[in-house]
Amino acid sequence: xxxxxxxxxxxxxxxxxxxxxxxxxxxxxxxxxxxxxxxxxxxxxxxxxxxxxxxxxxxxxxxxxxxxxxxxxxxxx
Amino acid sequence: xxxxxxxxxxxxxxxxxxxxxxxxxxxxxxxxxxxxxxxxxxxxxxxxxxxxxxxxxxxxxxxxxxxxxxxxxxxxxxxxxxxxxxxxxxxxxxxxxxxxxxxxxxxxxxxxxxxxxxxxxxxxxxxxxxxxxxxxxxxxxxxxxxxxxxxxxxxxxxxxxxxxxxxxxxxxxxxxxxxxxxxxxxxxxxxxxxxxxxxxxxxxxxxxxxxxxxxxxxxxxxxxxxxxxxxxxxxxxxxxxxxxxxxxxxxxxxxxxxxxxxxxxxxxxxxxxxxxxxxxxxxxxxxxxxxxxxxxxxxxxxxxxxxxxxxxxxxxxxxxxxxxxxxxxxxxxxxxxxxxxxxxxxxxxxxxxxxxxxxxxxxxxxxxxxxxxxxxxxxxxxxxxxxxxxxxxxxxxxxxxxxxxxxxxxxxxxxxxxxxxxxxxxxxxxxxxxxxxxxxxxxxxxxxxxxxxxxxxxxxxxxxxxxxxxxxxxxxxxxxxxxxxxxxxxxxxxxxxxxxxxxxxxxxxxxxxxxxxxxxxxxxxxxxxxxxxxxxxxxxxxxxxxxxxxxxxxxxxxxxxxxxxxxxxxxxxx
Numbered sequence: 059x060x061x062x063x064x065x066x067x068x069x070x071x072x073x074x075x076x077x078x079x080x081x082x083x084x085x086x087x088x089x090x091x092x093x094x095x096x097x098x099x100x101x102x103x104x105x106x107x108x109x110x111x112x113x114x115x116x117x118x119x120x121x122x123x124x125x126x127x128x129x130x131x132x133x134x135x
Numbered sequence: 136x137x138x139x140x141x142x143x144x145x146x147x148x149x150x151x152x153x154x155x156x157x158x159x160x161x162x163x164x165x166x167x168x169x170x171x172x173x174x175x176x177x178x179x180x181x182x183x184x185x186x187x188x189x190x191x192x193x194x195x196x197x198x199x200x201x202x203x204x205x206x207x208x209x210x211x212x213x214x215x216x217x218x219x220x221x222x223x224x225x226x227x228x229x230x231x232x233x234x235x236x237x238x239x240x241x242x243x244x245x246x247x248x249x250x251x252x253x254x255x256x257x258x259x260x261x262x263x264x265x266x267x268x269x270x271x272x273x274x275x276x277x278x279x280x281x282x283x284x285x286x287x288x289x290x291x292x293x294x295x296x297x298x299x300x301x302x303x304x305x306x307x308x309x310x311x312x313x314x315x316x317x318x319x320x321x322x323x324x325x326x327x328x329x330x331x332x333x334x335x336x337x338x339x340x341x342x343x344x345x346x347x348x349x350x351x352x353x354x355x356x357x358x359x360x361x362x363x364x365x366x367x368x369x370x371x372x373x374x375x376x377x378x379x380x381x382x383x384x385x386x387x388x389x390x391x392x393x394x395x396x397x398x399x400x401x402x403x404x405x406x407x408x409x410x411x412x413x414x415x416x417x418x419x420x421x422x423x424x425x426x427x428x429x430x431x432x433x434x435x436x437x438x439x440x441x442x443x444x445x446x447x448x449x450x451x452x453x454x455x456x457x458x459x460x461x462x463x464x465x466x467x468x469x470x471x472x473x474x475x476x477x478x479x480x481x482x483x484x485x486x487x488x489x490x491x492x493x494x495x496x497x498x499x500x501x502x503x504x505x506x507x508x509x510x511x512x513x514x515x516x517x518x519x520x521x522x523x524x525x526x527x528x529x530x531x532x533x534x535x536x537x538x539x540x541x542x543x544x545x546x547x548x549x550x551x552x553x554x555x556x557x558x559x560x561x562x563x564x565x566x567x568x569x570x571x572x573x574x575x576x577x578x579x580x581x582x583x584x585x586x587x588x589x590x591x592x593x594x595x596x597x598x599x600x601x602x603x604x605x606x607x608x609x610x611x612x613x614x615x616x617x618x619x620x621x622x623x624x625x626x627x628x629x630x631x632x633x634x635x636x637x638x639x640x641x642x643x644x645x646x647x648x649x650x651x652x653x654x655x656x657x658x659x660x661x662x663x664x665x666x667x668x669x670x671x672x673x674x675x676x677x678x679x680x681x682x683x684x685x686x687x688x689x690x691x692x693x694x695x696x697x698x699x700x701x702x703x704x705x706x707x708x709x
Binding site for chain 1: 163421
C-alpha cells in the first residue's frame with residue numbers, strides 16, 4: 059500500500075488527471091482503506107472549489123511591477 | 136482459517152496483478168495484509184498475589200530463570216518478555232536503556248528503584264513466544280502497596296490472555312482474588328482468564344484433581360466455565376518437579392493461542408476482503424469508463440452530477456433521521472449513568488454499614504467503587520448502547536440501499552451492477568462497524584473513568600470518612616455521623632454523574648459524526664472516481680480500438696478472478 063505521505067505527494071497529480079491507470083488504482087486503493095487520507099482529499103477538493111469560486115480581480119500595477127522584478131532576479135540568480 | 140490461508144489469497148491477488156501487467160497494484164494489497172499480520176501481537180499477562188510463583192511460572196515457560204523469584208513485595212514494575220536474541224532493556228516512555236542481566240534482575244527485584252510507569256523488557260529465544268507473543272509479568276494484586284492493584288487492573292483490558300496464578304496450598308480461591316473478580320473484572324475480560332493452580336508438587340498426587348474441582352466450583356459462582364490448570368514450577372536438579380507445566384503449555388499451545396491466532400487471521404481476512412472489494416470497484420469503474428463511447432462521456436458526466444445532488448439530499452435525510460435517534464440514545468445514556476451511580480452509592484453504603492471503619496480505612500472501598508463504576512459503564516455500553524447503535528446502523532444500511540437506487544447505471548451489464556452494489560454494501564458495513572467499535576468495547580473509556588474518578592473519590596471521601604468513623608463508630612452519635620458520612624459518599628458518587636454522562640454523550644456524538652462523514656465521503660469518492668475515470672478515458676482514448684478492446688478484456692478477466700476470490704473461502708466466510 060502507498061504510505062499516507064506518498065499519497066499526499068500524489069494528490070495534485072490525481073486531481074489534475076495526470077495519473078496512469080496503475081497509479082490511479084493504487085491511489086484509490088489507499089483512499090478506500092484510509093479514512094484520514096479520504097478526509098485529506100475531501101478538504102483538498104473543497105479548497106480547490108472554494109478558491110476557484112473567487113472572482114478574478116486585476117493585479118494592481120504596483121504589485122505587478124514588484125512581481126516582475128522578483129521574477130527577473132529569480133531568473134538571473 | 137489461519138493466517139497462512141489469508142496470506143495465500145493475498146499472494147494470489149498479487150500474482151493476478153502481475154499477470155495483468157500492474158505488479159505494484161497487487162503488491163499493495165499483499166503488503167497491507169502481511170504487515171497487518173506481522174504487527175499484531177498477543178499479550179499473555181501473569182496476575183496473582185505475591186509468593187504464588189508467577190515469576191517461576193514465567194521462567195519455566197521460557198526455559199530461562201531470568202526473573203528473580205524471591206521478590207520482596209515492594210516493586211510495582213511490569214516486566215515484558217518477547218522472543219529474540221538475548222537483550223535486557225528498561226523502557227521509560229519513548230526512551231529505552233540497555234541493561235546487563237544483573238542490572239535487569241536488580242530492578243525486577245526492586246533492589247534498584249524504578250519510576251511508576253517504567254517497563255522492563257527482556258528478549259530471549261523462546262519457541263512459545265516465537266509467533267509474536269509477549270509475556271507480561273505484573274506486580275501482585277493485594278500486595279502491601281495498593282498502588283500495585285492499579286498497575287494490574289489497568290493492564291487487563293490490553294491483554295489477550297490473563298493467567299491468574301494461585302497457590303494450591305491455600306486450599307481454595309483466596310477471598311482477595313474473589314473480590315478482584317467481583318469488583319473489577321469486566322465481562323469483556325472474562326474469557327481471557329486461565330487460573331493456574333501452582334505449587335501442586337506440594338499436594339499428594341491423589342488429591343490434585345479434587346483440589347482442582349474445589350477451585351473450579353468456587354470460581355464458577357463468579358465467572359462462567361472457568362479454566363483451571365495444575366502446575367508446578369519448582370526446579371529440582373535442573374528438572375521441574377511433577378506435575379510441571381505440561382498441562383499449562385498444552386492449554387496455551389493447543390487451545391488459547393490457536394484461538395487468538397484464528398481471531399487475528401479473521402481480522403486480516405476482513406481487511407483483505409475490503410481491500411479486494413475496493414480494488415474490484417476501481418477496476419469496474421475503469422471498465423465502465425473505457426466502454427463508454429467518446430460521444431456519451433459528457434452525457435454520463437452530466438448524469439453523475441445530477442446524481443451527486445440527489446445523493447446530497449438523500450444523505451441529509453439520513454442525517455436528520457440519525458440525529459433524532461442518537462438524541463434519544465443520549466438521553467438513555469444519561470439515565471443509565473444516573474441509575475448506575477445510584478446503585479454504586481447504595482452498594483458503598485451497605486459495605487460501610489456492614490463492615491465498619493476498617494473498610495473505609497483501607498483503600499479497599501475506594502478501589503471497589505472504581506471497579507463498580509467501570510463495570511457499570513460497561514453494562515450501560517454493552518446492554519443499552521450497543522443494541523441501540525446496532526439497530527440504528529441496520530436502519531441506515533437499509534436507507535443506503537435506497538440511495539444506491541438513485542445512482543446512475545455505470546454497469547457494463549446488469550450483473551456487474553449487482554456486484555457493485557454488494558461491494559458498496561461490504562464497504563458501508565465496514566465503515567459502520569468501525570464507527571460502532573469506538574464505543575463497543577468501551578475498554579479505554581472504562582479504564583480512563585476508573586483512573587480519573589478513582590483519585591477524586593479518594594481525595595474527597597477519605598479524610599472526612601476516616602476522621603468521623605475513627606472517633607465515633609459504635610456510639611449513638613457515631614451512627615448519626617455514619618449517616619452523614621454516607622450522605623457525603625453518596626453526594627460524591629452522584630457528583631460524578633455530569634462528567635460520566637458528558638463523556639458518554641461525547642462518545643456518541645463522535646460515533647454519529649464519524650458515521651455520517653464516512654457515508655458522505657464514500658459516496659462522494661465513488662461518484663468522483665466515475666467522473667474522473669470518464670475524463671481520463673476520454674483523454675487517453677486514441678484511435679486504436681484494438682488496444683482499448685485488449686485492455687477491456689484484461690480488466691474483465693482480472694475482475695472476474697477477484698470476484699471468484701470474494702465468493703470463495705476464506706473471504707466468503709468473513
